[in-house]
Amino acid sequence: MQLVRTVAALREALLPARRAGQTIGLVPTMGALHEGHRSLIRRAREENDVVVVSLFVNPAQFGPDEDLAAYPRDEQGDADAARAEGADLLFAPPVQEVYPPGFSTTVHVAGVSEPLEGAQRGASHFDGVATVVTKLFNMAQPDVAYFGQKDAQQAAVIRRFARDLDIPVRVQTCPIVREDDGLALSSRNAYLTADERRRALALSRALQAARDAVAAGGRDAAAIAAAAREAMAELDVEPEYVALVDPETFLPMDTIEGDVLVAIAARVGRARLIDNATITVNIDSEVATLR
Ligand code: PAF
Numbered sequence: 001m002q003l004v005r006t007v008a009a010l011r012e013a014l015l016p017a018r019r020a021g022q023t024i025g026l027v028p029t030m031g032a033l034h035e036g037h038r039s040l041i042r043r044a045r046e047e048n049d050v051v052v053v054s055l056f057v058n059p060a061q062f063g064p065d066e067d068l069a070a071y072p073r074d075e076q077g078d079a080d081a082a083r084a085e086g087a088d089l090l091f092a093p094p095v096q097e098v099y100p101p102g103f104s105t106t107v108h109v110a111g112v113s114e115p116l117e118g119a120q121r122g123a124s125h126f127d128g129v130a131t132v133v134t135k136l137f138n139m140a141q142p143d144v145a146y147f148g149q150k151d152a153q154q155a156a157v158i159r160r161f162a163r164d165l166d167i168p169v170r171v172q173t174c175p176i177v178r179e180d181d182g183l184a185l186s187s188r189n190a191y192l193t194a195d196e197r198r199r200a201l202a203l204s205r206a207l208q209a210a211r212d213a214v215a216a217g218g219r220d221a222a223a224i225a226a227a228a229r230e231a232m233a234e235l236d237v238e239p240e241y242v243a244l245v246d247p248e249t250f251l252p253m254d255t256i257e258g259d260v261l262v263a264i265a266a267r268v269g270r271a272r273l274i275d276n277a278t279i280t281v282n283i284d285s286e287v288a289t290l291r
Helices: 007-019 035-047 075-084 117-121 123-140 149-164 187-191 194-199 201-215 221-233
Strands: 002-004 024-029 050-055 089-091 144-148 170-174 239-245 258-268 271-282 287-290
Touching (some): 007 024, 007 089, 007 123, 035 170, 050 075, 117 149, 149 271, 201 258, 201 271, 221 258
Parallel strands (some): 002 089, 024 144, 050 089
Antiparallel strands (some): 271 287
16 A cells, blocks of 8 residues: 555556546545444445545544544554555645645535534534545545445535536445444544443434334424434433434425434534434335334
8 A cells, every 4th residue: 555645646646547447436534544434445445446545634624612633643553454454545645735825715515514513513614524525536536435424414515516516426425334232433432431432322322212213103303303312311411413304405304204314413521423324214105214
């Protein structure tokens, strides 16, 4: 695996593959690679001739009160993980390579970036994500880019701007990876104490409660959300939000039908955690498919 730090070096390294008509898969990350990221790299490895992993803790997507300085950083460990999963290139640029002096462009995605995470973290969060991912798409020009379903709203924002801006990339979302007890993997789980780790199960239990409510015939979004909130209260966790939304637009649903995304965020100790599940309700057959 080759380590490159500049856009010029990345393009030079990719040129032979591009000329040979080979496919390029990109896995954008902010490092602190865990099994969730590794599953994305494995998927990219299975599906592409060349795999690029980017490693960049993007200051533009952190709010003033967020954990930029404390965000876990371990470039050597990340390089080892990317290599072990078969990445060909690790692109780890310094901040000034991505945001050189005079940088003044922002990609803003209206609509889907505004509720939930956009409302909680401020508009600058998804502006920062959309801007850096647009840049990464232009830097690496991948055929396919891989993102985790855990950040469902982020994936929807990226799908939206890639379509709107005619960026020739397939945005592939991959399943959430969980611990055996259901906790979704996240770099921020590293902040949890033993007691907080136990209480962090509130999110996956709430999703299970929402599934159970739908399986029992519930179709009213407010009632399903209330069941999820109750499950969280049992572990003494107060959600920032429990929302049932359309998985593409993130508009709220009142009565659920078709695909619905149940999205949850909560602070547990110093960690801000998010999780989600998609439930498909086929109104004709009254069958709910849960995933
Ligand atoms: O999901 C992440 O790790 C980041 O938001 C991303 C997509 C790498 C952009 O900085």
